[in-house]
Structure formats: structure tokens, C-alpha cells
Amino acid sequence: xxFWIEQLSNLTTGYSxxxxxxxxxxxxxxxxxxxxDTDEPVWILGAYYNVKTEKSExxxxxxxxxxxxxxxxxxxxxxxxxxxxxxxxCMLRCGQMILAQALVCRHLGRDWRRVADGTQPVEYQRILHxxxxxxxxxxxxxxxxxxxxxxxxxxxEWYGPNTVAQVLKKLALFDDWNSLAVYVSMDNTVVIExxxxxxxxxxxxxxxxxxDESSAGQRQxxxxxxxxxxRSQQPLDWRPLLLLxxxxxxxxxxxxxxIQALKECFKMPQSxxxxxxxxxxxxxxxGFIDDELIYLDPHTTQSAVDSEMGTAVDDQSYxxxxxxxxxxxxxxxxSVALGFFCKSEEDFDSWCNLVQQEILKKRNLRMxxxxxxxxxxxxxxVPPTKPEVQTTGAEFIESTDKLFESEEEFEILNV
Numbered sequence: 062x063x064f065w066i067e068q069l070s071n072l073t074t075g076y077s078x079x080x081x082x083x084x085x086x087x088x089x090x091x092x093x094x095x096x097x098d099t100d101e102p103v104w105i106l107g108a109y110y111n112v113k114t115e116k117s118e119x120x121x122x123x124x125x126x127x128x129x130x131x132x133x134x135x136x137x138x139x140x141x142x143x144x145x146x147x148x149x150x151c152m153l154r155c156g157q158m159i160l161a162q163a164l165v166c167r168h169l170g171r172d173w174r175r176v177a178d179g180t181q182p183v184e185y186q187r188i189l190h191x192x193x194x195x196x197x198x199x200x201x202x203x204x205x206x207x208x209x210x211x212x213x214x215x216x217x218e219w220y221g222p223n224t225v226a227q228v229l230k231k232l233a234l235f236d237d238w239n240s241l242a243v244y245v246s247m248d249n250t251v252v253i254e255x256x257x258x259x260x261x262x263x264x265x266x267x268x269x270x271x272x273d274e275s276s277a278g279q280r281q282x283x284x285x286x287x288x289x290x291x292r293s294q295q296p297l298d299w300r301p302l303l304l305l306x307x308x309x310x311x312x313x314x315x316x317x318x319x320i321q322a323l324k325e326c327f328k329m330p331q332s333x334x335x336x337x338x339x340x341x342x343x344x345x346x347x348g349f350i351d352d353e354l355i356y357l358d359p360h361t362t363q364s365a366v367d368s369e370m371g372t373a374v375d376d377q378s379y380x381x382x383x384x385x386x387x388x389x390x391x392x393x394x395x396s397v398a399l400g401f402f403c404k405s406e407e408d409f410d411s412w413c414n415l416v417q418q419e420i421l422k423k424r425n426l427r428m429x430x431x432x433x434x435x436x437x438x439x440x441x442x443v444p445p446t447k448p449e450v451q452t453t454g455a456e457f458i459e460s461t462d463k464l465f466e467s468e469e470e471f472e473i474l475n476v
Contacts, residue, residue, distance in 0.1 A: 095384050096350065105348035105355065106162065107171065107330040112350075120384070125175040126347060127161040127188070128357050128381040129154040135194035135365035138203050142216040146202050147362045149217050152336065152343035153205045154359035156225035157192050159334050159345060160200060163303040163402040164188045164239055171330070175380060181373075187238065189374040194365040199236045200229075208232055222336040222398035223307035233303070234447040242300040249308060250430045252442070253413060259444040260300045260406070302403040303333065304412075306429055311395035320390050322428045324349055325419045326399055331412045333400035339392050353387040399429075 096103070096112055096119070103110040103119055106126075110119040131154065133145035146153065165173060168184035175181070196203040206216050208228045214220060220228075223245075230243040242260045246252075310319040326332060327348050335346040344356040358381075368374045403409035416431050435442050 096387075099351065101351040103348065103350045103355070104324070104327045106334060107328065107332040109328075121174055123347065123355070123357075123385045124380050124382060125173065126357060126381075127158060127165065127192070127379055128359075129157040129161070129192060129379070130359045131362040132194050132202065132365045133362055135202070136196065138196075138206050138216055142206070145362070146206075149219055150202055150206075151359045152220040152222065152225050152338070153202060153209075153228075155336050155338075155343050155345040155357075156205065156220075156229055157200060157202075158357060158359075159305075159336055159398075159400045160229055160303065161188060161192060162333050163241065163301075163400070164191070166333070166402045167239060167241065167301045167404060175376075181376070186373055189376060189379065190368070190370060191236070191239075193368060193374065195367075197370075200232060204232055205229075222396055225336060226305040226307055226398050229303070229305070230445065234445055240300055241303055243303045243305065246304070246306045246429065247439075249306075249428075250432060250436070251304070251306060251416075252435050253431065253433050254435050255442040256302065256304070256409065257406070258442060260302050260409070261298065262300075299406045299409075301405075302401075302409060304331075304401040304403065305336075306399040306401075308397055308399065308429060309395050310397065310428065313395070315391065315393045315395045316426070317391070318424070318426045319428055322420050322424050323390070326401075328419075329401065329412060329415050331401040331403055331408055331415075333402045335397050335399055337393055337397035339388065339394050344386075344388075347385075349390070350387070352390055354390050354393065355385045355387055357381060358386050 096116065099112055101112075103112055105119065105122050108122060110116075110122075112119065131145065131147040131150060133147060135144055137144045143149075165171075165185075165188060168188065169182060173182075173185075175185075191198055191200045194202050198204065205225075205228050206214075208231050209218075209220060209224065210216075211231070212224050212227055214224060226243075226245045230245050233239070233241045233243040242256075244251075244256050244259055310316055310323070315323075323335075326335070327346075336343070337346060338344045342360065344358055346354050346356045348355040363378050366375060366378060401412055403412055413431060421427055421431060
């Protein structure tokens, strides 16, 4: 027992040292935050801004994005685990941010903006409740860390973009309210057939199969609906899609040949951001200006917010009021996960066309592949479904002695 106490003490000390340096980095970055007065366009999650004439609109857009950071003083994860994620939860927080952006687009639309001290939509409050730091919130740090156990990650371990993508895919199965389909690509390949199989209800898919086969490759949209359609009026022919594409765009550093393609992803109206970072740090990237990426930084420790279900959440600490932070694209670690949200099948078809025109046909070296049919040499695709046992994986932890055994490093680090 003394051995494990010493190990936990060493781990806590390590997190404290890391948090100290992260705070120093935060202070230094304050001097670099102000967006330069330039003629270069700024792209934020598919929206274009001119800094000289639209700076206030740009800042309001960025500050309306949900910002999840380290938290402290929440109930221990798993009952006996950590009560703070400082030093290890940065990629999990970035995963929360990319998912939250998808949910905001799903319920409120991309054009929604937060009005300080104003009345917020009911859907907005419900979204916030999904991410509170408590074990019964469906996308809390508790649920993500516990689901990570099934991905081979013990509490307190760092995560990479692909692992977080897999965790989000599994947790979404337990979220009936949002009814989100989370598709994580495999082997740098996005399969159109598999996505449509996952997003269409079984009966709808069977009705449309014959129509798809007779369309000579032209994808049909049987019941299109716009982003402004209310949730109660939406036809049930398509589950809103969060598409995550884990990639490695180089060996130790990002290959410059991918940079323009990465920029094109931020220009797409379906853009939901990028999970990634640089050595020791994970960020949620939301856009770019010239040769710099714009990101939200989770490396600030705040106290956990407690709010009972059905009551309004104090959201002041869930929106970053600083100027957007930036880093050189060439400093990006090559391991990332691209995110896209497609509310309708029409959205997805449009995204496929954009990828073909702006990424696949214009680049000598492709970031990823987009194929129509499921590869014959792959195992059959089976859309994920909610397990019959109502659990998110926490019950399968055999012993708390194993929680801090691993010394595996953060997946996106250069060593």
C-alpha cells in the first residue's frame, strides 16, 4: 500500500510541476494573443472574417465557442480516482470542445452567438449539463476517463486524438437526446457507404438502397431540411453526424505539403475544428490566419461548477474572454483528428464534393482518402449500437491498484 501511496504522490507532484510550467506558458502567450491588423483573411470553423472591418464579429464568434479547461474539486473519478484533471486531461477537454461545437450546431446552428448576461436558449443549457464535471453527465470528465479504461487508458494518463475520438464514439451511444452518429475513420479512409449506413435508420436505408444503385453515382437527398428547421420538425431520415478523421501528417513534424489542405478543412462550412497540439500540450484548433493556427487552450485550472439538473448553469467560466491564441502551423505535432459536423445528408453530400474538389483533386499527396464503397479486404461494417447492459465501462475496472500503473506517454508527443 505504501508503494502505491508513493506512486500517487509522485504523480501528483509531476502534475503540479507541469501545471506550473503551463501557467508560465499562459502568461507568455498573453503577449502574442492580439490578432494582427492584416489583410489576410481569417477563417473560423467555416466562417470568413476581415480583421480590419469585422474584428468585433470575429471575437464574438470565438468567445461564443464552449471552452472546457482543467477543473479541480470535482467528485473523485471512479470514487477513488483523481478529483482534478490538471496535467493529464487536456486532450479530453479538447474532445469535449469539438463535441460541444457539434451539439451547438445541431441544436442552435453555426450562427448562434452567446449574449453575455442575456437569456440563453433551453437547448444551450441542456448542452452545458452534458459536460458538467459529475459522474451522471453524459460527456463529463468522469465518463470520458472511465470509457478510456476500455481503450487501455488508466485514470491520469494522457490521451491522443485517436483515443479521444474512440471515446466520444462510444459515449454518444448512450446519449438519446442528441442522437448523434459519431463516425471515426480507419486507416486514413472515409467510407461514404458506411457513414450513410450509420446515419440512416434501418428502414430508411433499405428504402433508399435501390434508389442509390440506380442513381449512377449521384447521391440523392430524399427529404432535405435546412439548418433552421426545428428539432421537432426534422424528418427522421438522417442522424446528425460528427465525423472524426484521425491522421498523422508526418513523422516528427507536420509535412509542409499538407498545410494547405489543412487550411481548406477550416474553410468548409461543416468544419468542427481539429484536435491536436504540440509537445506536452493539447489544443482545440478552430481556424487560421496566414501561417498561424487559432486555438482554444484548455490549460487553465478552474473550480468545478456544480449545478443540479433542470437549473441554469453559470456559464461565465465556459467561454474564453481572452483574445484568440495562435501558433505557427509548422509547430503542429503531426498527430491530429479532423472534425466535421453534417446535420443532414445534404450537408454530408456537400462535404464530400468539397473534399473531392478542394483536397483530393488539387493535392499531390492526399491527407486522407474518400471512397464510395466499403473496402472488400476490411471486416464488414456494423453500425455501433448501444449495449444492452447500461454501463459506460467504469464497472469493468478490476482494481484501483491498476489506475496509476502505466507510464505510457501522451500519444502526440515527439520523443
